[in-house]
Amino acid sequence: MKKLALLVFVVGYLLQTVSAMEAKKMIVFSYEKPYQYELINGTYKVKATIKNESWVAGSIVRFNEEELKVTKLENGDMQILLPLIGNSGIITVKKGKKNIISTQHFEPLIPADWDYFADGKIHLIVSSHQDIGWMDVPDTCRKERVHDITIPALDLMEKEPEFKFEMEQSLNLMEVLEDSPENKQRLIDTYKSGNFEWGATFTQPYEGLESSEQLVRQSYLGRRWIKKNLPGMDAHVAYNVDIPGRSLQVPQLFKKSGIDYLFVSRMKEGFYNWYSPDGTSIFTYSPGNYGWFHYHHKVLDEDAITALHELHKTLKSWNEYYRERNIPPHYGAVISADAGGPESYKEVIDAWNEIAKNAGIKIPELAHSTALEFLKEIDVPEAKIDSIYGERPNLWLYIHGAAHYEAVKAKREAAVTIPSAEIFNTINCELNNDFSLYPQKELDKAWYNAIYPDHGWGGKNGHITDSVFRVALETGNEIGTKLLNSSLNSIAKKVDLKNTQNIVVFNDLSWSRDGNATVDISNLKGTNWIVTDNNGDKIPTQLVTIDGKKELVFSLSDMPSIGYKTFTIKKGKRNVTSINTGSNFCDNQFYTVELGQGGITRLYDKKLKREIFNTTSMLAGDLFHMGYTGNGAGEFVTMQEPNFAMDRADDKKSSWELIESGAVYSKFQSAFEMDTFNVEQNITVFHKKKQIDLEYVIPNWPGTQNRQLRVLFPLQMKNDAQISYDVPMGMVHIGKDELTMRPGGFAWGGTYRQKSEEIRPREIQNFITANGNGFGFTMSTNVVTADWVDPSMNSADYPVINSVLLSSHKSCHWQGNWYDQKGSHTFKFSITSHEEGWKNGFHFGIENNHPLLPIVKANKQKGSLPAEKSFVSTSNPFAVITTMKKAEDDNDVVIRVVETEGVDKKVEIKLNNGFINASKTDMIEENPKRLNQKGNVLQIELGKSAVETYKLK
Ligand SMILES: [Zn+2]
Numbered sequence: 001m002k003k004l005a006l007l008v009f010v011v012g013y014l015l016q017t018v019s020a021m022e023a024k025k026m027i028v029f030s031y032e033k034p035y036q037y038e039l040i041n042g043t044y045k046v047k048a049t050i051k052n053e054s055w056v057a058g059s060i061v062r063f064n065e066e067e068l069k070v071t072k073l074e075n076g077d078m079q080i081l082l083p084l085i086g087n088s089g090i091i092t093v094k095k096g097k098k099n100i101i102s103t104q105h106f107e108p109l110i111p112a113d114w115d116y117f118a119d120g121k122i123h124l125i126v127s128s129h130q131d132i133g134w135m136d137v138p139d140t141c142r143k144e145r146v147h148d149i150t151i152p153a154l155d156l157m158e159k160e161p162e163f164k165f166e167m168e169q170s171l172n173l174m175e176v177l178e179d180s181p182e183n184k185q186r187l188i189d190t191y192k193s194g195n196f197e198w199g200a201t202f203t204q205p206y207e208g209l210e211s212s213e214q215l216v217r218q219s220y221l222g223r224r225w226i227k228k229n230l231p232g233m234d235a236h237v238a239y240n241v242d243i244p245g246r247s248l249q250v251p252q253l254f255k256k257s258g259i260d261y262l263f264v265s266r267m268k269e270g271f272y273n274w275y276s277p278d279g280t281s282i283f284t285y286s287p288g289n290y291g292w293f294h295y296h297h298k299v300l301d302e303d304a305i306t307a308l309h310e311l312h313k314t315l316k317s318w319n320e321y322y323r324e325r326n327i328p329p330h331y332g333a334v335i336s337a338d339a340g341g342p343e344s345y346k347e348v349i350d351a352w353n354e355i356a357k358n359a360g361i362k363i364p365e366l367a368h369s370t371a372l373e374f375l376k377e378i379d380v381p382e383a384k385i386d387s388i389y390g391e392r393p394n395l396w397l398y399i400h401g402a403a404h405y406e407a408v409k410a411k412r413e414a415a416v417t418i419p420s421a422e423i424f425n426t427i428n429c430e431l432n433n434d435f436s437l438y439p440q441k442e443l444d445k446a447w448y449n450a451i452y453p454d455h456g457w458g459g460k461n462g463h464i465t466d467s468v469f470r471v472a473l474e475t476g477n478e479i480g481t482k483l484l485n486s487s488l489n490s491i492a493k494k495v496d497l498k499n500t501q502n503i504v505v506f507n508d509l510s511w512s513r514d515g516n517a518t519v520d521i522s523n524l525k526g527t528n529w530i531v532t533d534n535n536g537d538k539i540p541t542q543l544v545t546i547d548g549k550k551e552l553v554f555s556l557s558d559m560p561s562i563g564y565k566t567f568t569i570k571k572g573k574r575n576v577t578s579i580n581t582g583s584n585f586c587d588n589q590f591y592t593v594e595l596g597q598g599g600i601t602r603l604y605d606k607k608l609k610r611e612i613f614n615t616t617s618m619l620a621g622d623l624f625h626m627g628y629t630g631n632g633a634g635e636f637v638t639m640q641e642p643n644f645a646m647d648r649a650d651d652k653k654s655s656w657e658l659i660e661s662g663a664v665y666s667k668f669q670s671a672f673e674m675d676t677f678n679v680e681q682n683i684t685v686f687h688k689k690k691q692i693d694l695e696y697v698i699p700n701w702p703g704t705q706n707r708q709l710r711v712l713f714p715l716q717m718k719n720d721a722q723i724s725y726d727v728p729m730g731m732v733h734i735g736k737d738e739l740t741m742r743p744g745g746f747a748w749g750g751t752y753r754q755k756s757e758e759i760r761p762r763e764i765q766n767f768i769t770a771n772g773n774g775f776g777f778t779m780s781t782n783v784v785t786a787d788w789v790d791p792s793m794n795s796a797d798y799p800v801i802n803s804v805l806l807s808s809h810k811s812c813h814w815q816g817n818w819y820d821q822k823g824s825h826t827f828k829f830s831i832t833s834h835e836e837g838w839k840n841g842f843h844f845g846i847e848n849n850h851p852l853l854p855i856v857k858a859n860k861q862k863g864s865l866p867a868e869k870s871f872v873s874t875s876n877p878f879a880v881i882t883t884m885k886k887a888e889d890d891n892d893v894v895i896r897v898v899e900t901e902g903v904d905k906k907v908e909i910k911l912n913n914g915f916i917n918a919s920k921t922d923m924i925e926e927n928p929k930r931l932n933q934k935g936n937v938l939q940i941e942l943g944k945s946a947v948e949t950y951k952l953k
Pocket of ligand 1: 129130131242456
């Protein structure tokens with residue numbers, strides 16, 4: 001009895017377990033791909049297969065109340081028609097009349113609820129990102145851009161009028177017009193019809209590598225060029241999608257060029273009002289990463305169902321973002337690839353919209369679009385867009401200055417010579433009353449070359465791309481230098497000179513300054529020569545004889561803003577100033593300088609009564625030769641640090657020699673051998689200006705791979721000192737002027753989480769300055785890459801201003817070249833100490849990249865110009881003139897001024913020529929607004945950090 005009961009219990013239990021297990025079993029539906037779906041009685045059904053689930057055979061399968069059609073296939077599998085669109089529900093499998101053997105939750109491929117985007121639109125933005133080179137040499141890439149991308153895009157637009165496409169820079173438009181001028185009208189027509197958009201900048205540059213005016217010219221050769229050369233066309237979106245970096249004043253410079261939108265990437269997906277320090281902002285969009293839909297998601301590459309299924313998931317994560325900000329329900333799916341061609345998504349789009357029309361629910365529309373069309377939908381007054389501010393330090397800076405020193409040196413020189421050529425050619429035209437003398441064409445060519453290289457240094461066959469880039473930069477600088485010299489010579493001819501052996505020295509900066517000039521007097525016999533000023537007074541002069549060449553170096557003070565002073569070389573005895581100096585020390589009115597093996601062991605500032613350097617663990621001017629295995633620009637997300645495979649100048653045997661000394665300066669020289677190369681180190685202590693120059697001549701850099709070279713200046717300052725440096729048209733104060741949000745966005749190497757203030761080194765324009773503990777230190781150089789943190793294992797807890805001279809790493813392209821930079825290089829630094837405050841180092845910091853320009857006039861001459869003159873000046877030394885040029889469209893004069901102090905000010909600009917009409921224009925000389933002023937003085941209100949352009953008739 002007991003046994004029987006137990007048996008019944010056990011059997012019952014087993015039966016119960018079996019049926020319970022059956023009830024828990026889930027059917028796995030395998031959708032056939034491409035999806036097979038049809039509209040049956042007003043609802044979409046999609047085919048799926050049920051494999052190896054024989055227990056389902058002969059059952060009735062229901063979704064909610066609806067019976068689903070199940071067919072047995074020949075191979076024993078079953079085919080089922082599932083609902084394609086709808087809310088989730090329960091699928092039941094019933095055997096016989098009552099016996100439910102399985103229930104499961106089921107979600108149709110396309111959910112019914114599109115929430116915030118139900119009435120919206122998805123913009124498929126097909127775009128082509130292509131560096132000038134990188135994927136191969138510029139010529140090959142250019143052919144591909146013209147013949148495999150742009151022209152096929154035009155053809156496709158003819159075939160499919162809904163197709164839209166965009167190219168990211170005006171350079172690409174110039175290329176297609178040159179190579180295929182017969183397409184001009186098609187380009188205009190497809191722009192006008194909204195099918196083809198072009199980027200509003202010339203290239204996609206490293207913004208922080210461009211000089212102030214070079215960055216402005218991105219929109220001259222961008223939007224302005226497009227408008228002028230292709231009537232009816234315009235450009236309102238600037239693209240710079242590849243570089244994880246943004247320069248402080250870009251929002252202002254672009255916005256004031258009539259560019260409404262900035263399209264970036266490698267930054268958290270979303271919309272931003274990105275502010276510049278003057279308060280101007282530009283509406284900025286990032287898709288997270290420009291290539292993700294193409295390379296990673298690929299959700300539009302299959303069919304409409306996949307697209308609907310996947311994009312619903314995507315949009316789900318955007319409902320709240322859009323709702324909170326009241327942004328219209330438009331979503332951008334950017335399909336951009338490196339050299340991506342014009343890919344039509346017509347099939348997917350048509351199928352999507354057909355489904356949306358028949359589905360009986362609200363599904364957003366899908367369409368080809370452009371960034372402009374998309375952003376215009378988003379940028380409405382009621383949308384509350386996040387505000388962000390500041391510099392995003394460029395994570396890719398190692399690829400340019402440090403990896404291409406000689407090329408970038410030419411870019412930096414061009415940054416000085418071309419605007420100076422504009423300024424003095426304008427003055428020359430004014431003096432001749434003839435603007436036909438203005439070398440517009442040559443200047444255009446100079447600018448084109450000086451800003452031609454984009455962010456794609458290196459790459460496949462990168463040695464060729466790099467040499468093309470270098471030639472462009474050197475060409476830009478050569479033209480600038482030639483045009484500058486010819487204008488100075490022409491102006492110097494007009495100066496009234498009563499003596500023989502005159503020197504007319506020009507200053508191209510818009511403030512009065514001190515400095516030195518050098519003239520070759522090899523043609524004059526003897527050594528007793530002096531330089532006198534216009535009053536006949538002797539000025540500090542030093543005779544230098546090198547390799548049979550005889551030069552006079554003289555010290556100048558109060559050189560007029562954008563102007564000149566005249567000096568005379570005369571026979572006479574030079575004043576001997578008694579400078580206390582020896583082979584390795586110097587004591588002048590400013591400093592006590594002591595030198596040791598590898599650099600400066602002591603610098604005592606006599607005015608400030610303090611030691612400037614902390615030389616306990618390295619010297620000032622010390623050279624560190626370190627390891628570096630980064631690749632400069634690539635898919636990494638934090639700055640790549642050098643390593644401690646270290647070789648230091650202070651370890652090397654060397655001794656100093658005083659090689660020149662006089663009234664102007666004392667120069668010391670030392671030579672030493674590093675592990676793989678030699679160094680000649682020159683230190684020049686100036687006696688009339690508070691300045692010390694350090695020069696490093698490396699005649700035989702061996703190009704050893706994965707090495708890095710730095711020069712260091714360890715400061716006797718606490719770590720909380722304020723570090724500041726100059727950027728195009730502005731100043732960045734570390735910890736204050738960087739983007740505060742972690743950028744987000746992604747690379748193949750992860751997401752960009754590093755905080756901007758922690759990113760170092762940085763791209764400087766001319767100088768970096770440290771201020772704290774009662775004094776300031778400023779280092780000026782043409783070397784781009786600067787840092788303020790000790791890179792050695794010592795981890796100094798005080799600022800160590802340092803500069804990366806060279807970095808010999810490999811291109812991030814798998815077939816890319818090494819940036820070995822084998823050969824001879826010279827690097828220069830000028831340093832000074834001053835009262836605390838970055839403003840006390842500002843002008844010094846810039847002056848050292850702007851040499852004073854002497855023109856020798858051997859004979860007397862009658863002229864209309866006096867011995868000394870300023871052609872243009874501002875009433876405030878922090879209101880800086882960045883150019884004065886002939887207007888692009890007529891013979892008016894254009895002046896651009898930047899406020900550099902961060903303080904609103906009223907400024908008077910004094911001019912040589914009177915004007916009868918003045919107007920303020922935008923950055924590209926358009927939209928003039930009359931100022932109702934005339935005369936010789938332009939009165940302007942210059943807002944803090946503002947860049948303003950004025951046009952004078
Ligand atoms: Zn790129």
